[in-house]
Amino acid sequence: MDELALRGGPEAAQALDIPDWPRCPDGARENVLDVLESESWCRVYDDAQWVDRFEERFADYHDADHAIAVANGTVALEVALRMLDVQPGDEVLVPPYTFIATASAVTSLSAVPRFVDVDPDTYNVDPDAVADAVTDRTVGMVGVHVAGYPMDFDALLPVLDDYDLFLVEDAAHAQGTEWRGEKVGTIGDVGTFSFQESKSLAGGEGGIVVTDDDVLAERGQLLHNIGRQDGSVYRHYELASNARMTEFQGALLCAQLDELPAENETRRHNERALREEIADVDDISAKPEDDRITARGYCLFDLAYDPDAFDGLSRDRFIEALNAEGVPAGTGYAIPLYRQPAFSRATVEALVPADADVPAYRSLHLPGVEEVCATTVTMPHEVLLASEAGVRSVGDAVRKIRRCAPELV
Numbered sequence: 001m002d003e004l005a006l007r008g009g010p011e012a013a014q015a016l017d018i019p020d021w022p023r024c025p026d027g028a029r030e031n032v033l034d035v036l037e038s039e040s041w042c043r044v045y046d047d048a049q050w051v052d053r054f055e056e057r058f059a060d061y062h063d064a065d066h067a068i069a070v071a072n073g074t075v076a077l078e079v080a081l082r083m084l085d086v087q088p089g090d091e092v093l094v095p096p097y098t099f100i101a102t103a104s105a106v107t108s109l110s111a112v113p114r115f116v117d118v119d120p121d122t123y124n125v126d127p128d129a130v131a132d133a134v135t136d137r138t139v140g141m142v143g144v145h146v147a148g149y150p151m152d153f154d155a156l157l158p159v160l161d162d163y164d165l166f167l168v169e170d171a172a173h174a175q176g177t178e179w180r181g182e183k184v185g186t187i188g189d190v191g192t193f194s195f196q197e198s199k200s201l202a203g204g205e206g207g208i209v210v211t212d213d214d215v216l217a218e219r220g221q222l223l224h225n226i227g228r229q230d231g232s233v234y235r236h237y238e239l240a241s242n243a244r245m246t247e248f249q250g251a252l253l254c255a256q257l258d259e260l261p262a263e264n265e266t267r268r269h270n271e272r273a274l275r276e277e278i279a280d281v282d283d284i285s286a287k288p289e290d291d292r293i294t295a296r297g298y299c300l301f302d303l304a305y306d307p308d309a310f311d312g313l314s315r316d317r318f319i320e321a322l323n324a325e326g327v328p329a330g331t332g333y334a335i336p337l338y339r340q341p342a343f344s345r346a347t348v349e350a351l352v353p354a355d356a357d358v359p360a361y362r363s364l365h366l367p368g369v370e371e372v373c374a375t376t377v378t379m380p381h382e383v384l385l386a387s388e389a390g391v392r393s394v395g396d397a398v399r400k401i402r403r404c405a406p407e408l409v
Ligand SMILES: Cc1ncc(COP(=O)(O)O)c(C=O)c1O
Pocket: 072, 073, 074, 075, 098, 099, 101, 102, 144, 170, 172, 173, 194, 195, 196, 205, 206, 207
């Protein structure tokens, strides 16, 4: 007879042997010590090599012409939008299901974020919703590959083209994801990544901007380094901030990048196992498999949960039961960005020119994102680095809760 762990029974996912994250791979200690002992800690000086090396390796891995390493994923977005010459009062389309930096990078330039709904199956921008959000002030979009699952470029790019809009790919979650054989981040005009500790390429903090456009890249070089351009420390060609990555981050990230492809293979293998495990459980489902996704990167692994199929067991109670069974899971971005306290018409109006047209954010109700926020159960990517048997035990936990759901309602 089943006894839920919440009620004192044994955990169903005892075998779930999730490795510590972040982990310190072979080579990381050596690289970081090399920086420490070299006493060359800042890329501005000639002896510095590690940030250069990391940029080169990251660009190679992505088959990108240029990569500019920066302090974190938030400033990567800010630099990207400045590279594209976003001006105060311009409007930039953003999804409401994402981390706030996707939209706050827009307001940091005194531009106006306009929210475009997401597709509830993929959690990414719904290409069919773009046209409704475009105005004569719209200059581009920041799209997000949520959890590492790529945007549908086949549907999205023609729409952006019709309106002559740029695309910044916020690939903070998508280290290693490919669309039709191309790494994401390099398909739009500019791509940005985050290497914050929870990400699958972890440098504690860190970010990078990638592009194939020589002119944009030159601008990025200038903008990430307080307007310097010719190696002269005290000559500045543009008023810009300091977004540089440290040599320590570069050294650590070089070692992490060596591990990423094999780790993503493990995650992919275990994702398939987990999909098999939950295939026969009604109404808990993963995002659709799609042949155009030729490789997957991961930040999270998302499931859509329907309480009706679990005898009315609420999502929060389901997550509580899952946690008790030994599975780390949560709700993800539980509210659309337009309901974040930071987004009201007044707070954004205070940042943008007086003639800008700021939406009434608090009155928005976009059905796709509302559904995603209400139904998502998400797990961190390192769950998929456990052994296959461990990952399969997540299925045992889900089925056990399904069987016992009536006693929890
Ligand atoms: C989608 C997305 N964009 C941007 C960022 C910002 O990255 P960072 O935390 O490195 O500033 C994050 C961080 O979690 C993110 O999830």
